[in-house]
Amino acid sequence: MLLSPYPTTGERIRITLLWIWCGLVILFLLVPILIPVPLSFNSGAFFIFPLEGISTRWYEVVLGTQRWQSGIGNSLIIALGTTVIATTLGTLTAIALSDEKFPGRRIIMPLLLSPLIVPVVITAVGSYLFYARVGLASTYAGIILAHTALASPFVVVTVGASLTGFDRNLMRAAAISGAKPLTSFFRVMLPLILPGVLSGAAFAFVTSFDEVVVVQFLASASQRTMPLEMFIGLREKLSPAITAAATLMMALSILLLLVANILARRSRKS
Amino acid sequence: MSAFQPSEIDRPTLARDRSAADADLKSVSAALRRAELGDRMRSLLLAAPLLVLLALSFGIPIVLLLSRAVYDPTIADALPKTTAALAGWNGQGLPGDDAFAALAADLKENQVKGTAYELAKSLNARLPGARSQVLKTVRKLESADGQAALDTMKSVPFWSVPSTWPVIQSGTSSLTSFYLLSALDLRWNADGGIERVPPEQAIFIQVFLRTFFVAASVTLATLILGFPLAYLIANVPKGLAAILTVAVLLPFWTSILVRTAAWTVLLQKFGLVNDFLLLIGVTSDRLDLMYSRIGLVIAMTHIQLPFTLLPIYSVMRTIPPSQMKAAYSLGARPFTAFRRIYIPQVFPGVMAGCMLTFILCLGYYITPALIGGAGDQLISNFIANYVNVELNWEMAAALSFILLVFTLALFGIFARVLGLDRLKLV
Numbered sequence: 001m002l003l004s005p006y007p008t009t010g011e012r013i014r015i016t017l018l019w020i021w022c023g024l025v026i027l028f029l030l031v032p033i034l035i036p037v038p039l040s041f042n043s044g045a046f047f048i049f050p051l052e053g054i055s056t057r058w059y060e061v062v063l064g065t066q067r068w069q070s071g072i073g074n075s076l077i078i079a080l081g082t083t084v085i086a087t088t089l090g091t092l093t094a095i096a097l098s099d100e101k102f103p104g105r106r107i108i109m110p111l112l113l114s115p116l117i118v119p120v121v122i123t124a125v126g127s128y129l130f131y132a133r134v135g136l137a138s139t140y141a142g143i144i145l146a147h148t149a150l151a152s153p154f155v156v157v158t159v160g161a162s163l164t165g166f167d168r169n170l171m172r173a174a175a176i177s178g179a180k181p182l183t184s185f186f187r188v189m190l191p192l193i194l195p196g197v198l199s200g201a202a203f204a205f206v207t208s209f210d211e212v213v214v215v216q217f218l219a220s221a222s223q224r225t226m227p228l229e230m231f232i233g234l235r236e237k238l239s240p241a242i243t244a245a246a247t248l249m250m251a252l253s254i255l256l257l258l259v260a261n262i263l264a265r266r267s268r269k270s
Numbered sequence: 271m272s273a274f275q276p277s278e279i280d281r282p283t284l285a286r287d288r289s290a291a292d293a294d295l296k297s298v299s300a301a302l303r304r305a306e307l308g309d310r311m312r313s314l315l316l317a318a319p320l321l322v323l324l325a326l327s328f329g330i331p332i333v334l335l336l337s338r339a340v341y342d343p344t345i346a347d348a349l350p351k352t353t354a355a356l357a358g359w360n361g362q363g364l365p366g367d368d369a370f371a372a373l374a375a376d377l378k379e380n381q382v383k384g385t386a387y388e389l390a391k392s393l394n395a396r397l398p399g400a401r402s403q404v405l406k407t408v409r410k411l412e413s414a415d416g417q418a419a420l421d422t423m424k425s426v427p428f429w430s431v432p433s434t435w436p437v438i439q440s441g442t443s444s445l446t447s448f449y450l451l452s453a454l455d456l457r458w459n460a461d462g463g464i465e466r467v468p469p470e471q472a473i474f475i476q477v478f479l480r481t482f483f484v485a486a487s488v489t490l491a492t493l494i495l496g497f498p499l500a501y502l503i504a505n506v507p508k509g510l511a512a513i514l515t516v517a518v519l520l521p522f523w524t525s526i527l528v529r530t531a532a533w534t535v536l537l538q539k540f541g542l543v544n545d546f547l548l549l550i551g552v553t554s555d556r557l558d559l560m561y562s563r564i565g566l567v568i569a570m571t572h573i574q575l576p577f578t579l580l581p582i583y584s585v586m587r588t589i590p591p592s593q594m595k596a597a598y599s600l601g602a603r604p605f606t607a608f609r610r611i612y613i614p615q616v617f618p619g620v621m622a623g624c625m626l627t628f629i630l631c632l633g634y635y636i637t638p639a640l641i642g643g644a645g646d647q648l649i650s651n652f653i654a655n656y657v658n659v660e661l662n663w664e665m666a667a668a669l670s671f672i673l674l675v676f677t678l679a680l681f682g683i684f685a686r687v688l689g690l691d692r693l694k695l696v
Binding site: 011019031032090103117123146210227254257 | 663
C-alpha cells in the first residue's frame with residue numbers, strides 16, 4: 001500500500017528512508033524497556049555489558065528480603081482495594097452516563113477525566129494536606145481513596161465504550177418479563193458488558209500498582225509500596241535489584257494491560 | 271317552535287370533551303415527565319457514589335490546597351493586638367508606640383504559647399531575614415515588661431526599619447495575594463503598585479519557562495519521531511501493522527517509573543548510550559547524560575512518544591489511500607498531494623497528540639527528579655520541594671495554582687476544539 005504499482009526512483013528512496021527512520025524509532029521505543037531484563041539476571045553488581053554470568057540473585061533480593069516483600073504486599077493491598085472500589089463505582093457511573101438524557105453529561109465527563117490531566121503532584125500534595133486534617137494520612141484507606149480518583153476514569157471510559165454496543169431494549173424486555181432492576185442488571189446487562197468491566201478493572205489495578213507520587217506523600221514508612229521502594233532506591237544507590245524489580249513490574253503491567261486491551265476490543269466489537 | 275340550536279347544546283359538550291382530552295394529554299405528558307424524571311434521578315443516583323468520592327478524594331483536597339495560596343491566617347492569628355493597633359495606620363513611616371507595645375505583647379504571648387517559631391517562619395517567608403530577628407527579639411523580651419518591653423523593641427534596629435511594618439500590616443490580613451505574586455516573581459511596592467522582584471530573588475518565571483521549554487522540546491521530538499511511524503503503521507498490511515503497534519504499546523503499558531529507571535541505567539557514564547555513541551564515533555569522550563537537560567528530554571520523549579503517536583495514528587487509519595492516488599493521477603506532485611490532501615485531514619490528530627503530550631509534560635515530576643540535574647527541575651519538583659523540605663505550604667499552593675491554571679486552560683481548549691474522544695489515554 002505504501003508503494004504505487006509503478007514506483008518511481010524518488011518514491012522508492014522516500015519509502016526506504018521512511019522504513020529506516022521507523023526502524024530506528026522502533027529501536028528507540030523497545031531497547032530501553034528491554035535492557036533491564038538481561039541486566040536483572042546479571043550475577044555481577046554492575047550495569048555493564050557483557051554480563052558476568054547468569055543468576056537469579058537479584059530476584060532473590062527482591063522476592064526474599066523483608067523490605068521488598070512488605071513493599072509488594074502493600075502494593076497488592078492498595079491496588080486490590082482501589083480496583084474493587086474504582087470498578088464498582090466506575091461501572092455504575094458509566095451506566096448512568098450512557099443514558100443520553102443524563103443531566104449535565106457534557107460537564108461531568110471532563111470532570112471525571114480531570115484526575116488524569118491535573119498534574120499528579122498537585123493531587124498528591126492536596127491529598128496530603130486534606131487527609132492529614134481528617135485523619136486519613138498514613139492510612140491504607142487514604143491511599144486507596146486517592147488512587148481511586150486516579151483509576152476510576154479508566155473504568156468509566158472502558159465500561160462506557162462497551163455500553164455503546166449495549167441495546168437498552170434488552171433491559172426493557174427484562175422488565176416486561178417481570179425481572180426486578182437488580183436482577184436484570186446481573187442477569188442481562190452485566191454478562192454482556194463484563195469484558196469492558198474486567199478491562200476497566202485491569203486498568204484500575206495497574207494504575208494503582210504503578211503509582212508512586214501520591215504514595216510518596218501519603219504513605220508512612222511501613223506502607224511503602226514496591227514502586228516507592230524503587231523510587232527511593234533510584235535516588236540513593238543504583239542496585240541491580242532495581243532492574244529485577246523493574247522487570248517484575250513491567251511484566252505484570254504488560255500482561256494485565258494486554259488482557260485489558262483484548263477484552264476492551266472484544267467488548268467494543270460485540 | 272323555535273329551532274333548537276344544536277350548537278348551543280353541543281358547544282359545552284364539545285368544550286368539555288376538549289378540556290377532558292387536554293387534561294388527558296396533560297396527565298400523559300406529566301406522567302411521561304415523571305417517568306423521565308424518575309429515570310434521571312436513578313441515573314444521578316447511580317453516578318452519585320463516584321462523584322461524591324471524587325469530590326472527597328480529589329476535589330476538596332485541591333480546593334483546600336489552592337486556598338492556601340490566598341488564605342494565610344498565621345500572622346493574623348499570632349498577632350491579634352498588633353492587628354488591632356495597625357488597623358488605622360496609613361502605612362507611612364513608622365507606626366506609633368502603641369503598635370510597638372502591642373507587637374511586644376503579642377511576641378511574648380507567642381513565646382508563652384510556643385508558637386514563636388511558627389510566626390518567625392511565616393514572617394520570614396514574606397520578609398527575608400525576619401526569622402532570626404523575631405527569635406532574637408523574643409529572647410530579649412523574656413524579662414521585659416511595660417516600658418522596658420517598648421525599649422527592647424526600639425533597641426532592635428529591625429523593627430525601626432520602615433519597610434518592616436507594611437509587611438506586618440499586610441500579614442495581619444488573612445487574605446493575601448503575596449504568594450501568588452511571588453510565584454510570578456512579582457510583589458507589591460511601597461506605592462501600592464505591582465513590580466518585579468529584584469533579579470537575584472526571581473526564580474519562578476525561569477522555572478515556568480524551563481517547564482514550557484522542556485515540554486515544547488519533548489512535544490516536537492515526539493512529533494518528529496512519531497509522525498512517520500504512525501504513517502507507516504496506518505499504511506502497511508494488517509499483520510505487520512499489528513506487530514508495529516505492539517512495539518508502540520509495550521512501552522506505553524510500562525509505568526513511567528520503570529521507564530525512568532531503565533533510562534537511569536542507560537544514561538550512566540558507562541551505560542549503553544555512551545557505549546553506542548563511542549561505537550559510532552559521534553563522540554570521542556563519554557558524556558555526562560545523567561542529571562542533564564538532554565538526558566531528561568530523551569527519557570521524557572521516550573515516555574511521551576506513544577501519547578503523541580496514537581491520536582495521530584487513529585486519524586491516519588481513517589484516510590483511504592485512494593485519496594492520495596487520486597491526487598497523483600490528477601497531476602499533483604507527491605509533496606503537494608501530501609501538503610494539500612493529507613496534512614489538512616490528519617491535522618486534528620496531530621494537534622490532539624501534541625497538546626496531550628504538552629499538557630502531560632507540564633506536570634512531570636518523577637523523571638526530572640531522577641534524571642534531571644539541579645538546573646532541570648520542573649515546576650512540579652519545586653512544588654514537592656516546598657512541601658517536603660521547606661514546609662512552605664503557601665508557596666507550594668501558589669505554584670500549584672498557576673500550574674493548574676495553565677494545565678486546565680489547555681485541557682479546556684483541547685476538550686472544546688478537538689473533543690474528549692480524541693483523548694487517547696487508554
